[in-house]
Amino acid sequence: MKTITTWKTAHAFDSVQNSSTIQIDGSTGFSPKALLLTGLAGCTGIDVVDILEKMRVPFASLEIDAEAEQTDEHPRVFKTIHLTYKLKTEEEYREKIKKAIDLSLEKYCGVAAMLNKNSRIDYEILITE
Missing domain, CATH: 3.30.300.20 (K homology (KH) domain)
Incomplete structure (x- = not known):
């Protein structure tokens, strides 16, 4: 299993596994x-x-x-x-x-x-x- 997580801005990241992406945001979204x-x-x-x-x-x-x-x-x-x-x-x-x-x-x-x-x-x- 492998994911790639990329910083976007502030506490926001996009994480990709295969062709699916989720957003992580320690401030306003899913922590x-x-x-x-x-x-x-x-x-x-x-x-x-x-x-x-x-x-x-x-x-x-x-x-x-x-x-x-x-x-x-x-x-x-x-x-x-x-x-x-x-x-x-x-x-x-x-x-x-x-x-x-x-x-x-x-x-x-x-x-x-x-x-x-x-x-x-x-x-x-x-x-x-």
């Missing part, structure tokens, strides 16, 4: 830490979608809210991370959803594995029908 949380949500989200499809769990939507508490001292690192998985599906699938999330966070998601070395990650599941 590097926000991108890290986004990476965690995307990583576990991909896993959960794949696992639920294999389990034949139907769902109409999936949203993952990620919130981190940071330490007070510099460098300010994530102390705890709380994920909220919001799915539109039937309540009867809650246990399968829990299993899919546990598999992602404990076995498949490399971002979670890296963050778990320094931060406690917990989650909740919200189901709407």
Whole structure:
């Protein structure tokens, strides 16, 4: 894996991987830490979608809210991370959803594995029908 990150102005950078570009801006846009949380949500989200499809769990939507508490001292690192998985599906699938999330966070998601070395990650599941 390789990215190329180029300074634009002030705290703004463009980062390129293959042919995709994202903007990083420590002042007004996505900060590097926000991108890290986004990476965690995307990583576990991909896993959960794949696992639920294999389990034949139907769902109409999936949203993952990620919130981190940071330490007070510099460098300010994530102390705890709380994920909220919001799915539109039937309540009867809650246990399968829990299993899919546990598999992602404990076995498949490399971002979670890296963050778990320094931060406690917990989650909740919200189901709407």
